[in-house]
Amino acid sequence: MLQELTIKDFAIIKNLNLSFNRGMTVLTGETGAGKSIIIDAVGLLAGGRGSSEFIRHGAAKCVLEALFSLEGNSLTYELLKTYDIDSDEGIVIIQRDIHRSGKNICRINGRLVTIATLRLIGESIIDIHGQNEHQELMNPERHLSMLDHFGDKELVGLKKDFQETYTQYKKVEKAYEKWQNGEQELAQRLDMLQYQTSEIEMAELLDGEEEELLEEKNILSNYQKIMSALSLSYDVLQGDEVNGIDLVGNAMTDMSSLEEIDEKYKNLSEAISNSYFQLQEAASDILREIDQMAYDENRLNEIEKRLEIIKQLKRKYGDSIAEIKIYYEKISAELDQTMNRENHLTNMTKELADLSKKLIKKGCQLSLKRRTVAKDIERSIHEQLQELYMEKVVFEVQFFKPIKEFLSEEAHESGFDAVEFYIATNMGEPLKPLAKVASGGELSRMMLAMKTIFSKSQGITSIIFDEVDTGVSGRVAQAIANKIYMVAVHSQVLCITHLPQVAAMADNHLYISKSVENDRTKTHVNALETTEKVEEIARMLAGTEITKLTLEHAKELTVLAKIERQKQKKIS
Template structure:
C-alpha cells in the first residue's frame, strides 16, 4: 500500500506531503483545488508520461516521491531482484524528478532505473482508474486480457505451452522464408560462402596456433639474449670459485660443526638439500643453453604464417578459434543452401506437424476461455444487480479471430493463430429489456460504463495483486440510490486493502475511513494547494457542503450526519 506521498513544485502544488492509511480514503474539495493533480503526480511516479508542463512555473524541477510497503510474496519482489534493486522490510521508495526541459530521472530504493522499469514496477503497485480511462473497457482488444486475468490460474499452464510451441513455429517459418528467397541472392551467398570456406581451409589452421606462434617468435627474436642470460646464470653457479663451490665448502664446515653441536644437524640438512637443488638447477640451465639455437628460417616462416593469420582475422574473427568457429557456421549455411530444397521440404513437414500440435493447444485455450466467460458473465451479473442494473444483460463472447492471407493452412483451411491463441473476446451488453445485445462500446452511457467498470474492478481487485486502487471521479453521472450502491461497492473493494477515491458524491465520502480535504489558497500572488485530514466534525461539514453545494443549513448538516451513521452501520460486520 501507499504509505506516504511527497510532491514538490508540481503544477500548482508548491510542496505537499500526504500520509495514507489502509481502507478507503476519499479526497474532496472544490473544482480546481488540485485533487486530480495529486492523482496525476501518483501516475507519473508510477511511470506515466511526463513533460516540462508539469513543473511549477519558475522552478527548475518537479519532484515526486512515494513510499510503498508490500507483502513478501508480492510480484514486485522478483522484478526488484532481476534488476538489482535492494529491498529491506518489503519497502519500496519510488522517486521521479522532471526537469523544466522535460527530462526524467527515476529511482527505486535509491537505484537509478529506466522509465520502462519504473512503469513495470508501478503497474504492480497501483491501479489507477479515472473518468477518462473507460476507453480500456470499451476497447475490444483489451477484453481478452481481462478474461484471461479472471481465469489465469486455469489458463496459465495451457497458455504457456501454447506460446512455447507458437514461438518455435515462428522460428521455423522464418527459416523457411529465409531459404525461399530469390535464386539470385542464394547464388551470390553460395559463391561467397564457398570462397570463404576454401580460403579458411587452405590455411590449415590449428586451434590456438596464433598464440603458440607468437610465443615461439618471441623466444626466437630474443634467443641471443636468452643464451647470454642462461650462460651467465650457469657460470655463476657452477665452476671453481663459483656459487656451488662456496656452498660445498659451507656444507663441509657445517658437517664438522654438527659433530660438535647436535642441534645444527637440521641446519646442515637444510643447507645440504639446497646445495643439491641448486646443483640440479645448474645442470638444467646447462641443458637449456645447449638447446638454444637461432633459426632465421624458422623465424621467417613464423612471421609469414602470422601475417596470413592476421589477414584472416581481419575478415573472420579476432582469434584462430573465432575463425574456425566462423568456418563451421559457413559450412552449415553452405550445406543449407546446397540442399535448400530438401531443407525446405523437411522444415515445412516439421512446421505442418507443429501447427497441428498448436491447434490442439489453441482449442484447449478456447474451451477454458468459454467456460471462464460463463463464470465471468455470472460474476458480473451479480455485481450489476447490487448496482441497480438488474435488468442489464452482460455477455462475454469468445469467437475465432478473423483469418488473413498470412494465416497458416491446416488441411487447406486458414487458421488465425496469434500470440494468445485463435480467440477473440468481446463484451456485449443490453441495458433494457427487449433490446438486442450490442457491443459494449456502442450502447453504454457514461454512468453505465462507471458501474460496469466498478463491477469488473470488484471482481478483479483481489486477482490483480496491486497494493492500491485509485478511482478518479468514476462516480460521475450517477445519483440517488445508484450513488449509494457505488459507495458501498467502492468500500467493499477497500476492505483489507487500500482505495483512494476522488469523489463529488456525499454517499462515497460518508463511507470513507479517512477523509482528505484538498483546497487551494493564494499566497504571495501564487496559488498553493494543501491537504487536510478532516476530523469527524469537519467531515460532517464537508459532506453537508457536498449535499447543498454552497450554503449549509441545519437540514443538510442533519442529512450529512445521517449519511455517516448509515455508513457506519453498513461497515459493521454481519
Template sequence: MLQELTIRNFAIIDEISITFSEGLTVLTGETGAGKSIIIDAVHLLVGGRGSSEYVRHGASKAEIEGLFFISEQHPCFEKAHELGIEIEDGMLILRRDISNSGKSICRINGKLVTLAILRKLGSTLIDIHGQHEHQELMNETMHLFLLDDFGSEEIDEQLADYHQKYNVLSETEKKIRELSKNEQQIAQRLDLLQFQVQEIENAQLSLNEDQMLEEEKTRLVNYEKLFESLKEGYENLQNERKGLDYVSQAMSVLETAADVDPRYKELYESVSNSYYMLEDTARSIRNELEILEFDPQRLNEIELRLNEINQLKRKYGPTVEEILAYLAKIKEELESMIHRDSTVEQLQKEQSIQMKEAKEAGKRLSRLRKKWAKKLINAIHQELKVLYMDKTVFDVSIKEQEMTPDGLDLVQFYLSTNPGEPLKPLSKVASGGELSRIMLALKTIFSKRVTSVIFDEVDTGVSGRVAQAMAEKIHQISVHSQVLCISHLPQVAAMADTHLLISKNITEGRTRTVIRSLNKTEKINEIGRMISGTEITPITKKHAKELVEIAYTLKTK
C-alpha cells in the same frame, strides 16, 4: 500498499508528505486544488511519461518518492528478483526526479534504474483507473486480455502451452521462407557461405590457439629479460656466491644441535627440506637456461599466424571459440541450402504436424475461454444488478479467426442497456455513466488480484441511488485492496476510512497545495459542502451526517 508519498516542486505543489492507510482513502476538494496532480505524481512514480511541464516554476527539478510495504507473496518480489533488485523487510522505495530540462532519474531502493524497469515494477504495485480507462474498455483488442485475466487460474497454463506450440510453428515457417527466397538471393548467399566456410577451414584453427601463441610471443620478445633473470637466479644459488653452501652449513650445525637436544630436530628438518628443495630448483633453472633460445624466425611465424587469426576475428567473432561456433552454424545453413528442396519438403512436413498441434492447443484454449466467458457474464450481471443496471444484458462474443500469437479467438464484449434492444458492441452503446459502472463491476471482480487501486473520478456521470451503489462497490474493493479515490460524490466520501481534503492557498504571491486528514466533524462539514456547494446549511449538514451514519452501518455489517 502505498504507505508514504512525498512530493516536492511538482506543478503547484511545493512540498507535501502524505501517509496513507489501508482501506478506502477518499481525496476531495475544490476543482483546481490539486487532487488530480497527486494522482499524476503517483502515475509518474510507477513509470508514467514525464515532462518538464510538471516541474514547479522556479525549481530545478520535481521530486516524487513513495514507500511501499508488500508481502512476500506479492508478484512484485518475483519481478524485482528478475530485475536484480533486492527487497528487505518487505519495504520498497521508489523515487523519481524530473529536471526542468525534461530528463528523469529513477531509483528503486536507492539503486539507479531505467524508466522501463521502474514501469515494469510499478505495474505490479499500483493499478490506476481514470477516465482514460473507459477508453481501454472501449478498445475491443483489450477484451481478450481481460477475459484471460479473469480466468487466469486455468487459462494461463493452456495459453503458455499454445504459445510454445505457436512459437515452434513460427520458427519453422520462418526457415521455410528463408529457403524459399528468389534464386538470385539464394545463389548469392550460397557463394558467400561457401567462401566463409573455406576461409575458416583453411585456417585450421584450434581452441585457445591464439592464447598460446600470445604467450609464446611474449617469451620470445622478452628473451633477454628471461635469460638474465634465470642466469642471475641460478648464480645466486650455485655459482660464485654459492648460496646453497650457506644453507648446507646451517643444516650441518643444526644437525649437531639436534643430536644434542631433540627439541632442535624440527628446525634441522625444516632447513634440510629447504636445502633439497632449493637444490632441485637450481637444477630446474639450469635446465631452462640450457633449452632457452631466441628464434627470430619462430617469432615471425607467430606474428603472421596471429595476424591471420585477428583478420578472422574481425569477420567472424571476437574469439577463436566463437569463430568455430560460427563455422558450425554456417555449415549447417550451407548444408540446408545445398539440399534446400529436400530440406523445405522436410520442414513442410514438420510445419503440417506443428500446425495441427497448435490448432488443437488453440481449440483447447478456446474451450476454456468459453467456459470462463460464461462465468464472467454471470459475475458482471451480479455486479451490474447491485449498480442498478439489472435490465442490462452483458455478453462475451468469442468467434474463431485465423491463428494469432494469442490464439484462435476474437473476443468482444457486447451490451444491451434497454429491454428489447439487440446486443451491440460495448463501444457503440454505453454512455459515460454506464461505462463507469461497467468498469467498476470489472474492478470489483478483479480487485483481489492487486494491492493498491487508484480511482480518479470514475464516478463521473452518476447520481442518486446509483451514486450510493457505486460508493458501496468502491468500498467493497477496498476490503481486499488499498483504494485511493478522487471523488465529487458525497456518497463515496461518506464511505471513506480516511478522508483527505486538498485545498490551495496563496503564500507570498505563490499558489500552494495543502492536504490534511479530516476528523469526523470536519468530514461531515466537507460532505455538506459537496452536497450544497459553498454554503453549508443545517439541512445539508444533517444530510451529510446521515450519509456518514449510513456508511458506518453498511461497513460494519
C-alpha cells in the same frame, strides 16, 4: 497498501507529506486545489509517463516518494525477486525524480531501475481507475486482454503454453519462407559458405598454436641478444681463467674452517656453500642453452607467414583460434543444409505442419477456457449491474470465430480469438457493441462492476478511483458508493469524488484546499474528523450556503453509510 506519500515541487505543490490508512479514503475539495495532482503523482510512481512540465515553476526537479506495505502481494514479491530488489520486510519504497532536462531517476528500495521496470512493479501494487480506463472499454482491441485479466491460473497457464508454441511456430515459419523464396540470396550465401569453410580448412588450425608460434618467434627475433647474454654470463661464472664459481669456492673453503668457532660463522659458511652449488647448476643450464641455440632465418619467416594467416582469419571469423573453430562448425552445418536444400525444406515443412497442429490444439484449449470464463464474467457483471440499477442491461462477450474454423496462419500472440463486449441497455433492444451505444454513466458503472469483481482476486495493494462517479446522481450515486466500498473491503481504495454519497461511505476523509502565499498557490491537505466530515458533506450537498437542514441531511447520510459499511463487511 499505500502508507506514506511525499511530493516536492510537483505542479502547484511545493512540499506535501501524506499518510494513508486502510479501507476507503476519499479526497474532496474545491476545483483546482490539487486532488488530481496527488493522484497524478501516485500514477508517476506506478510508472506513468513523466514530463518536465510537471515540475513546479522555479524548481530544478520534482521528487515523488511513496512507501507501500505489500501484505502478501505475491505478484509484487515475485517481480522484486526477479529484479533482485530486497523486500525482506514486506516494504516497498518507490522514489522518482524528474529533472528539467527530462531525465528521470527511479528507485525501488534504493535500487536504480528503468521506467519499464518501475511500471511493471508499480502496476502490481497500484491500480488507477479513471477516464482512461473508460477508453479501454471503448476500444474493442482491449477487450480480449480484459477478459484474460479475469481468468484463473489455468487460463494463464494455457495462454503461456500457447505463446511458447506460437513463438516457435513463427520462428520456423520465417525460416521456411526465407529458404523457400530466397533463391538468388541462397546461391550467393552458398558461394560464401563454401569459400569460408575452404579457407578455414586449408589453414589446418591447431589449438594453442598461435601462442607457441609467438613464443618461438620471440626467441628467434632476439637470438643475438640471448646468445650474447648467455655467453657473457657463462664466462663470468665458469670461464677458462679466473671465474666467479672458483672464487666462491675459495670463499666456501675458507669459511668452512670457521664453522666450529661460532654458530654465526657456520651459518655464513652454509649460505656460501648453497650459493656455490646453485651457481654451478646455473652455469650448466646456461651451457646447455648455448649448445641448443641455433638461429634459423627460414624458420622465422615461416613463423611470421603462419602468424599472418592466423591474423587474417581472426580478422574475419573470430578473436581466437577457438572462436574461428566455433564459427567453422556453425557455417559447416549451414553449408550442409544449403547444399541439401530440398531435404531441409522437406524437414521444415514437416516441422511446420507438426507445429501448426500443436498450435491449433493449444489455441482451441485456450479458447474453450476463455468461453467458460466469459460466461462467468457475464454472470458476475449482471449481478453487479443489478446492484448499480442497470438490471435491464444485458452484457455479453461475443467471440467472432468458431473454434472449428481456427487456422494456424491466422493466429496472433494471444491466440486465435477476437472478442468484443456487447450490451443491450433497454429491454427488447438487440445487443450492440458496448463502445458504440454506452453512455458515460453506463461506462463508469460497467468499469466499477468489473473492478468489484477483479479486486477479490487480483491482489492489488491500492486501487485509486479518479472521479469515476461523474455524470450520476441519486440512487445510482449511492449504489456506486456501495460498490466502491465493497472494493475497499479487499483492497485499500483512494477516491476523488464530488458525490456526498461516496464521501459519506469513506473510512477516511481528506480535504484538499489551496491558498495564495507570497503570490504563489499552496496546496493544503487536512484529515477531517467526524464533525468536519459532516460539514464537508453538507457543502457537497448544498454548494456554498450550508443550512441547518443540509447539515441534518449530511448527518443522516453518514449514519446510513455507517450501517451500509457494516453490512458490506459482513457480506464479504
